[in-house]
Amino acid sequence: MTSNDPIPHGTERALCASSGFNLPALRGHNTALLLGLLRAAGADGVSRLELAERSGLTPQAVSKITARLRAEGLAADAGRRASTGGKPRTVWRLVPGARHAVGLHLDRDEIIAVLADLAGTPVAVRRAPLAFGAGAGAVLERVAEEVAAVRTRSSAPQVLGVGVACPGPLDHASGVLHRVTGAPHWDGFPLRDALAERLGLPVVVDKDTNAAALGLVGSAADGGAGSFAYLHLGTGLGAGLVLDGGLYRGPRTGAGEFGHQVVQWNGPPCGCGRRGCVEALCLAAVARGDLPGAARVLGVGAANLVELLDVDRVLLGGRTVRERPDVFVAGVADELAAQAAARGRTGPPVRVTTAAGGARAVADGAAQLVLGPLFGPRRQAAGTPPGGPA
Amino acid sequence: MTSNDPIPHGTERALCASSGFNLPALRGHNTALLLGLLRAAGADGVSRLELAERSGLTPQAVSKITARLRAEGLAADAGRRASTGGKPRTVWRLVPGARHAVGLHLDRDEIIAVLADLAGTPVAVRRAPLAFGAGAGAVLERVAEEVAAVRTRSSAPQVLGVGVACPGPLDHASGVLHRVTGAPHWDGFPLRDALAERLGLPVVVDKDTNAAALGLVGSAADGGAGSFAYLHLGTGLGAGLVLDGGLYRGPRTGAGEFGHQVVQWNGPPCGCGRRGCVEALCLAAVARGDLPGAARVLGVGAANLVELLDVDRVLLGGRTVRERPDVFVAGVADELAAQAAARGRTGPPVRVTTAAGGARAVADGAAQLVLGPLFGPRRQAAGTPPGGPA
DNA sequence: CCACTTAAGCAACGCTGTTGCCAAAGTGCA
DNA sequence: TGCACTTTGGCAACAGCGTTGCTTAAGTGG
Numbered sequence: 001m002t003s004n005d006p007i008p009h010g011t012e013r014a015l016c017a018s019s020g021f022n023l024p025a026l027r028g029h030n031t032a033l034l035l036g037l038l039r040a041a042g043a044d045g046v047s048r049l050e051l052a053e054r055s056g057l058t059p060q061a062v063s064k065i066t067a068r069l070r071a072e073g074l075a076a077d078a079g080r081r082a083s084t085g086g087k088p089r090t091v092w093r094l095v096p097g098a099r100h101a102v103g104l105h106l107d108r109d110e111i112i113a114v115l116a117d118l119a120g121t122p123v124a125v126r127r128a129p130l131a132f133g134a135g136a137g138a139v140l141e142r143v144a145e146e147v148a149a150v151r152t153r154s155s156a157p158q159v160l161g162v163g164v165a166c167p168g169p170l171d172h173a174s175g176v177l178h179r180v181t182g183a184p185h186w187d188g189f190p191l192r193d194a195l196a197e198r199l200g201l202p203v204v205v206d207k208d209t210n211a212a213a214l215g216l217v218g219s220a221a222d223g224g225a226g227s228f229a230y231l232h233l234g235t236g237l238g239a240g241l242v243l244d245g246g247l248y249r250g251p252r253t254g255a256g257e258f259g260h261q262v263v264q265w266n267g268p269p270c271g272c273g274r275r276g277c278v279e280a281l282c283l284a285a286v287a288r289g290d291l292p293g294a295a296r297v298l299g300v301g302a303a304n305l306v307e308l309l310d311v312d313r314v315l316l317g318g319r320t321v322r323e324r325p326d327v328f329v330a331g332v333a334d335e336l337a338a339q340a341a342a343r344g345r346t347g348p349p350v351r352v353t354t355a356a357g358g359a360r361a362v363a364d365g366a367a368q369l370v371l372g373p374l375f376g377p378r379r380q381a382a383g384t385p386p387g388g389p390a
Numbered sequence: 391m392t393s394n395d396p397i398p399h400g401t402e403r404a405l406c407a408s409s410g411f412n413l414p415a416l417r418g419h420n421t422a423l424l425l426g427l428l429r430a431a432g433a434d435g436v437s438r439l440e441l442a443e444r445s446g447l448t449p450q451a452v453s454k455i456t457a458r459l460r461a462e463g464l465a466a467d468a469g470r471r472a473s474t475g476g477k478p479r480t481v482w483r484l485v486p487g488a489r490h491a492v493g494l495h496l497d498r499d500e501i502i503a504v505l506a507d508l509a510g511t512p513v514a515v516r517r518a519p520l521a522f523g524a525g526a527g528a529v530l531e532r533v534a535e536e537v538a539a540v541r542t543r544s545s546a547p548q549v550l551g552v553g554v555a556c557p558g559p560l561d562h563a564s565g566v567l568h569r570v571t572g573a574p575h576w577d578g579f580p581l582r583d584a585l586a587e588r589l590g591l592p593v594v595v596d597k598d599t600n601a602a603a604l605g606l607v608g609s610a611a612d613g614g615a616g617s618f619a620y621l622h623l624g625t626g627l628g629a630g631l632v633l634d635g636g637l638y639r640g641p642r643t644g645a646g647e648f649g650h651q652v653v654q655w656n657g658p659p660c661g662c663g664r665r666g667c668v669e670a671l672c673l674a675a676v677a678r679g680d681l682p683g684a685a686r687v688l689g690v691g692a693a694n695l696v697e698l699l700d701v702d703r704v705l706l707g708g709r710t711v712r713e714r715p716d717v718f719v720a721g722v723a724d725e726l727a728a729q730a731a732a733r734g735r736t737g738p739p740v741r742v743t744t745a746a747g748g749a750r751a752v753a754d755g756a757a758q759l760v761l762g763p764l765f766g767p768r769r770q771a772a773g774t775p776p777g778g779p780a
Numbered sequence: 781c782c783a784c785t786t787a788a789g790c791a792a793c794g795c796t797g798t799t800g801c802c803a804a805a806g807t808g809c810a
Numbered sequence: 811t812g813c814a815c816t817t818t819g820g821c822a823a824c825a826g827c828g829t830t831g832c833t834t835a836a837g838t839g840g
Binding site: 019020023026029030033055056057061179241249250251252258260261262264274300303305307308309312338342343344346347 | 409410411412413416419420423445446447451568569616617629631633634638639640641642643644645646647648650651652653654655656662663664666690693694695697698699700701702729731732733734736737
Binding site: 451475476 | 825826828829830835837839
């Protein structure tokens with residue numbers, strides 16, 4: 001039994017890169033673009049002419065597209081601006097409740113499920129214990145119950161799909177789990193397809209750190225077309241990378257393995273078989289209660305990452321960070337400042353902050369796995385066009 | 391005095407991301423896409439139906455676009471395929487000589503200039519000493535002479551622009567140099583605009599390592615929509631990152647600073663002010679004649695990079711590598727294999743090879759700074775669409 | 781020689797964003 | 811209160827994109 005149509009505006013998708021672009025794809029692209037601008041504007045709203053200016057489309061095209069969005073219930077007008085000597089502008093905003101998505105955070109011992117609206121705001125949250133090491137059948141059953149539970153919380157919202165965040169390693173493209181620590185029977189389990197069939201909904205699977213990073217796109221102050229790294233320090237250490245405004249997963253969903261960056265190659269052995277990994281050094285410091293030391297080690301790894309990827313900001317999250325966020329932010333920021341000074345780098349320093357969302361951050365981000373594609377490809381153009389002479 | 395029109399098919403450009411897409415942009419996008427497929431096919435050529443299949447466009451659309459390309463002289467038919475029981479397919483190929491671009495490699499003590507055709511093949515090469523530390527005026531004069539020299543080598547080819555590769559740091563977007571070692575008067579020099587005005591041609595500026603990496607896109611065996619890192623070991627150590635098929639520069643053109651990755655944070659001090667940088671360790675090993683040791687250090691840094699970015703392959707280049715390529719390839723490959731084994735990673739190992747092009751690689755890549763945009767955005771879609779149930 | 785297969789072009793079409801023009805809805809001065 | 815002016819936004823006609831339906835071209839195989 002198929003669900004309500006997941007993607008508005010037809011089945012064609014706005015393919016961005018190595019794919020031919022036809023008329024329906026063009027329509028989808030521009031529609032998604034305006035939806036993204038509407039989302040970015042938030043509750044304040046945007047006028048048609050502002051949308052036209054930001055999108056590069058003509059005001060008339062914006063009028064047509066917003067009219068379609070209104071007809072589909074995705075956008076609505078929200079009052080008017082003050083006049084500047086003529087007819088006042090009509091302000092438009094996204095209708096958050098028009099569509100919803102389920103976000104699931106499957107951790108080793110618990111499951112967090114959220115039902116998020118188009119703005120990403122959770123309208124229902126559930127948190128329950130989960131034996132991830134148990135059989136796949138039992139886990140799927142549990143997951144289905146939680147999904148059904150959050151779906152009934154709200155008044156029959158149109159659910160586009162389910163985003164699932166797991167500890168990894170896994171393959172995002174195929175939705176197959178590779179390894180689950182302590183539970184070898186999960187190896188190669190096609191989680192996405194199994195869940196999709198069980199739930200009758202589209203399913204997207206990704207690593208927990210990737211989901212968390214995706215959930216942070218646009219939430220940071222500057223509007224977020226830049227690059228940042230989300231560092232997650234909990235039972236392990238991992239990262240999610242947002243480069244040029246888009247989540248970078250790597251060809252095998254293997255990107256972001258930050259924990260086993262070697263920063264002391266003659267250092268103490270790590271469980272991974274190598275020596276001097278950031279994770280080993282960091283967790284050892286945490287174990288002996290030396291949080292500033294752990295922060296400093298994290299800072300060394302973060303400095304390497306900033307050097308290599310030139311990110312705008314570093315966001316810290318995870319259980320351990322949440323215990324003393326001030327210590328970790330200060331420690332990492334100090335290390336980055338020292339590095340920038342040593343390298344003679346000018347300009348504003350890399351901002352280090354804690355990630356918003358707390359314990360629910362991963363589940364919120366998982367919902368974005370489904371919601372994100374509605375709002376257009378968040379990636380800048382690959383190259384800058386050659387500027388003409390004078 | 392403006393030059394011949396740099397971009398074929400009108401002034402509109404196929405903007406990929408946060409920009410509205412109108413009809414001319416759509417046309418440009420698909421045209422560039424087919425040009426890219428023609429370039430990828432090389433001298434073998436491609437049939438219309440193969441182009442249709444690879445692009446996702448209909449055969450009729452391909453017919454129309456190839457007809458336009460032929461009219462502009464950019465494509466031509468090159469014989470026919472063997473029949474499979476019906477009319478044989480017409481084979482199309484790019485006409486490499488239809489357009490050209492100049493690539494410049496400005497190093498500390500020499501300049502290499504190439505005139506490359508659409509296929510990236512150099513049709514003229516010049517190599518001359520250059521005192522980069524001298525005044526800007528003298529350098530510009532010298533550069534203009536070399537550009538004029540390579541342009542006159544060929545029979546008045548249509549030159550689209552000039553790509554310039556420098557040691558960095560610099561800003562690609564604005565074309566401004568930040569620092570040149572030993573020559574503070576270059577700080578903040580607007581190289582792109584100054585050269586563009588001097589030459590009357592569009593100019594693009596980028597770091598030497600970025601240019602080299604760009605020149606390697608698609609040259610590697612697999613057709614190259616994946617990710618790779620180019621590691622350059624010469625007088626210094628740097629990297630160029632190609633992620634999801636596109637060059638990643640970072641918001642300030644700062645990405646790829648691989649040399650000052652710390653792999654031994656209590657190690658020997660580096661000139662940059664920190665300790666245990668890959669560059670310091672590596673060059674120290676080279677200085678004492680221990681090339682295998684240098685390769686091993688490079689391998690540790692490469693392993694960190696592979697962990698973090700999940701690249702498909704690592705390409706090695708630069709003067710030091712070219713002295714003993716076998717030693718460096720083996721050393722880095724060993725280190726990556728050890729890491730993969732320790733981490734229990736399955737699947738094919740990361741391929742380590744030397745980069746093609748030799749001493750001219752950077753200049754060839756610099757020409758790609760201009761040529762690349764003609765062949766469409768080489769970037770995969772940001773997210774995989776949610777697969778429907780069953 | 782003829783039936784069949786495959787490739788490529790012509791013409792009509794649907795749909796996109798764009799353009800030109802006019803109505804709607806305010807401000808501000810007389 | 812009224813009129814001139816400014817600004818917004820919709821209607822209708824339009825150019826141009828890729829698509830579709832069909833025809834012609836150019837081969838193979840019995």
